[in-house]
Amino acid sequence: MAPSPSEFLNPQPTVAELPGFAGNLPQRYSRDRLFQIAAWVATAIAIAVLAWLLFDVFSQGWSRLDWQFLTSFPSRRPKNAGIVGALAGTFWVMIIVALVSFPVGVGAGLYLEEFSGDNWFTRFIEINISNLAGVPSIIYGLLGLAAFVRILEPITGGRSVLAGALTLSLLVLPIIIVATREALRAVPEGIRLAGLAMGGSRWQVVWDHVLPAAIAGVLTGVILALSRAIGETASLITIGALTFVPFTPGCTEDFPYFNPLDLLRCPVDVVQSPFTVMPIQIFNWVSRPQKGFHENAAAAIIVLLIMLVTMNSLAIVLRSRLKQPNI
16 A cells, blocks of 8 residues: 555654664674573583483493393392382373373363353363362372272272372373363364364264364373373372382282283272382382492383383374374
8 A cells, every 4th residue: 555645744763763772783692692502501401411310320220120120029139129010000000090081181171172162160170270280299199098098998999009090190181181172272273164064063073073183182192191190109109009019910819920911800909909100119219228229220210211201202103193284
């Protein structure tokens, strides 16, 4: 649009002509370079500390990683101690956490993002979900102690695998719900409108079009939430997870070691069994004064790191395989 005659008679001042403006570009560029240097230094310090910690852990624990360490129960003698009890407990707890948190968390995210209206009840739930994401894990442990260990003791069996898994499910549910909603928001609105214009119901559009387009982000959020749950200690200590477990949850009278088929053969024995997990076993060994137990703790940390890296790698693979090119 051509300028009006008044704009020719009264031209607007440029930025440099505004009062109080000082166009000191060299000083601004120097500050920008200083900030870049500070950011690189902070990153280098963090990487150096991480590398030092990894070197210290691997140098202490690598020599202890063998089949005997992976298949032995805890012992008062460091050389005879192993992690099979904690490894089996971690496996069963994470299986139940995934079975509980995935449908509940994804379903809640679908409802809040796709079906709920903008009312006071929905806003109340959203505020509480945002607040629960920042609650310390020990608070969830106290909740699990009151609800799952004491009130629901006939169902959970008290201080059992099921009580620990339900407590961790509460811990990661806000993360899964938020990740699900963010993944659904990334789906273009045109997909929803096109499905509705073709005569599909709201549920058909969400189930057949929106959710498949967002499944990569949803699964990534779920796996990252499980990665947090696998390293939790405070909430499980609060509900009474054991530090010395000379058995694995399951049908121990038939097969005294870890057997993944026990969940099908004797599910009640699995979910109502006392347990321990890898972080608690590591904490127990680190608190011992003997050097041999510190080496065991370092070896257990290596195993836990391998499990975490595997889960995060799975998240990356799922995102790259399931991500649709048109989104």
